[in-house]
Amino acid sequence: MNERCGVVAISSNKNVAQEIYVALTALQHRGQEAAGMAIYDEKLKLYRGLGLVGEAFRDFNLEEIKGKRGIGHVYYSIKMSTQENVQPILIHTSAGDMAIAHNGIITNSEKLKEELMEEGHNFSYGNEEEAVIYLLSDNLKERGIEKAVKAVMKKLQGSYSFTFMLKNRVFGLRDPLGIKPLCLGKIDGGHIIASESVAIDALGGEIIRDVEPGELVEITPEGYKSYKLVEEKHRAHCFFEYVYFARADSVIDGVEVYGVRERIGRILAREHPVEADFIVPIPDSGRAHAYGFSKESGIPLAEGLMKNRYIARTFILPTQSIREKLVRLKLNPVKGIVKGKRVVLIDDSIVRGTTMKKIVEMLRHHGAKEVHVRIGSPPIIAPCYFGIDMTTREQLMASGKSVKEIEAAIGADSLAYISIDGMVEAIGMEKEGLCLGCVTGEYPVKIEGEKYRFQESLERWEED
Numbered sequence: 001m002n003e004r005c006g007v008v009a010i011s012s013n014k015n016v017a018q019e020i021y022v023a024l025t026a027l028q029h030r031g032q033e034a035a036g037m038a039i040y041d042e043k044l045k046l047y048r049g050l051g052l053v054g055e056a057f058r059d060f061n062l063e064e065i066k067g068k069r070g071i072g073h074v075y076y077s078i079k080m081s082t083q084e085n086v087q088p089i090l091i092h093t094s095a096g097d098m099a100i101a102h103n104g105i106i107t108n109s110e111k112l113k114e115e116l117m118e119e120g121h122n123f124s125y126g127n128e129e130e131a132v133i134y135l136l137s138d139n140l141k142e143r144g145i146e147k148a149v150k151a152v153m154k155k156l157q158g159s160y161s162f163t164f165m166l167k168n169r170v171f172g173l174r175d176p177l178g179i180k181p182l183c184l185g186k187i188d189g190g191h192i193i194a195s196e197s198v199a200i201d202a203l204g205g206e207i208i209r210d211v212e213p214g215e216l217v218e219i220t221p222e223g224y225k226s227y228k229l230v231e232e233k234h235r236a237h238c239f240f241e242y243v244y245f246a247r248a249d250s251v252i253d254g255v256e257v258y259g260v261r262e263r264i265g266r267i268l269a270r271e272h273p274v275e276a277d278f279i280v281p282i283p284d285s286g287r288a289h290a291y292g293f294s295k296e297s298g299i300p301l302a303e304g305l306m307k308n309r310y311i312a313r314t315f316i317l318p319t320q321s322i323r324e325k326l327v328r329l330k331l332n333p334v335k336g337i338v339k340g341k342r343v344v345l346i347d348d349s350i351v352r353g354t355t356m357k358k359i360v361e362m363l364r365h366h367g368a369k370e371v372h373v374r375i376g377s378p379p380i381i382a383p384c385y386f387g388i389d390m391t392t393r394e395q396l397m398a399s400g401k402s403v404k405e406i407e408a409a410i411g412a413d414s415l416a417y418i419s420i421d422g423m424v425e426a427i428g429m430e431k432e433g434l435c436l437g438c439v440t441g442e443y444p445v446k447i448e449g450e451k452y453r454f455q456e457s458l459e460r461w462e463e464d
Contacts, residue, residue, distance in 0.1 A: 005387070006030030006074040007101040007182075008199055009163035011170040012190030013221040017047070017065035019187070019203055020072040025053045026202035027195055029247055030103075031074035034086040038099035039067035040168045046099070048086040056086075068190075068221070069170050071163040073101035088163075089129050093137035096167045100129045103195055104159035104180045104387045107445060112155060132156070133164075140166075149173060149216050150229040157445055159238075159386035161211075163193055171218050177236035177444050178213030179386050179435050181252045184224060191219040196250040210253050236435035236444035236453075238386065242427050243377045244348045248288055255428055258288050263426035264376040264418055265292025265346065272416035273297060274372045276342040280304035282331070282359065289376040290346035299344065304337040305359070331359060339367030349377040350406070353397030357410040364411070373412040378420045379403065382441040382450075 006027035010016040020037045035056035036048030047065065049056030053074065073087040088101040106112070109128035112135070117123065121134045135155060139148035145166065159179035163172050172193035174182045185192045185200035185207045192200055197207050211217055214230030237253055238245075248258040265288065279301045281290030294301040308330050343363060350356050360371050379398035393399040397406055407415035420439060424431045437443040442453040 005076050005103055006195045007103050007161060007163045007172075007193075008072040008195070009070070009101075009165075009170050009172055009193040009219065010187070010190060011069045011219040011221055012187070014068060014189045015066055016068055016070045016190075017060075017062045019192075020070050021053065021057060021062055022202050023192065023194055023199035024072045024074050026199045026247075027074050028053055030195060030245070031076040034075040035073065036075075036086045036088055036101075037070050037072040038088040038090055038101075038165060039065055039070040040165060041065075041067035044090055044097040044099050044165060044167070046088065046090050048083070048088075050083065050086065069165065069168050071099060071101050071165055071170065073163075084125065085127065087129065089125050089127070089133075091124070091130060091133045091137075093133060095137045095140040098133045098137065098164065098166055100133055100162060100164040102129050102132075103161045103182075104175065105385060106132070106156055106160060107158035107385055107447060108156070109158075132162070136164075136166075145169075145171075145218075146216065146227045146229070149227070153214070153230060159445070161195060169218060170220075171216060172211055173216050174211045174213055176214040176230040176232045177234060177435070178253070179236050179238050179444070181237075181241055181246065181250075182211040183252075184208045184211055184217055184219070190221040191224055193217060193219060196246055196252065198247050198250050201249070207251065234444065235433045237429065237433060239423065239427060239434045239436055240349075240377070240384070240438070243423070244285060248284075253429075260427050261288030261348070261376065262292035262295075263428075264423060265289040265294070266296040267292075267422040267426055268346075268374050268376060268416070268418045269293040269296035271419060271422055272374060274344055274374070274414060274416075276344045276370070276372060278302040278304060278337060278341055279344045279346060280337070280363075282345065282347040283307040285349075286345075286347040286376070289348060293344070293346055293374060302334075302337045304334050304343060304363075305331050306334060307331055331362070333362055333366040333368075335366050338363050340369055342370040342372070343368050344372045344374055345412075346374050347376065349380060350375055350397055350410075351380055352395055353406065353410055360411045370413045371411075372414045373407075373410065373416075375415070375417045376423075378417050378423060378439040379406075380438050382438050384438045385443065385447050385450075386435065386437075386445070 008023040034050045035053045088099045090099045106128040112131045135152045139151045160175045161180040161182040185205045187203045187205035216227040218225045242260040246257045250257045279294040281287040442451045
């Protein structure tokens, strides 16, 4: 199973390749293995490559790429990337050329692909995005874009924020539960849709609003058109976006991510106080949490770990062996801060636990007297099926283990996690409006063998 992470779409009265490049660079934290864009210039053309955004497009002269409409994508995978699975993908269909970029996971994709192959479709990429294009193409034979997309949504289960193009038309689509983020903005010369508001900020633009769950938005240089296709009673925004995945300066569904993380730290300090000399954040993921913990507890904050910023984020690197080997290269203790001191180590989450264990070992090796670990999310006990690299229980340190057992496994003097209610309070949304599947084991979408949180099936679909 592959995970797809950051999308953008721009419709402008000037060439958009350079603007898409900037927007994707702002979204680089969402995927570091590959990047691509599809640009319309009399026809749709793909420009894609492996690596960071700068590496992926190094063979293309962006100034020479013509086209005033386009979409882009940054990618990561739990497997090594190849050129074939870089997005966007482009398919020539009977309805016209279509390109699509996807953040999320379609959980019933295998069933959909089987059905489409039985109907005569031949898959070139073999992925779920190609299945979505074929579904859309089939429905466009008898319907306009609004009803065609709605018909496709009826068949999709899982999480998705799509940007896609039908010839020279540019769209964004968000799943009915709003699991993955997507926002709309205005930039000089046109309009933009992106996974996070930081992409709009990077272009000097203005955020208009979030794309609503179940909403299709078409953008043009002059404006945008909204089609609210599905109105679900429940929402299920991914809490992990606020805790870890999004950039701290993003605003998602009206909530500033940095403020959430600081509030998490404050609540964590109230729920699990500790006597110590310094609060030490794991950079950069634990910094805002640590700031809040320090302000609430009165324990001074110190940069006790230095980060090599030329090393990729270990959480989203494709293999466990690579992650483990790069931990010591990525982080190094500041000896004068940790030696002989009682340290509170703050991070946003523990997933596999191997990285945290090595960091605790490093601090002890450099003389830390005590190492207390505080975590800004509840224990991750169950897989994520919707687009974050946590797909099996065997990968998860907290699955089947008590907090005391995890504490012993990572070698900490004490370990504590924020409570689910504390985290919900920090985010500032109703609990029922969040996807908490990986910390509760209850999911907002039907997953075979897992507990289903909401109604038996999606309701309130209006007849065409």
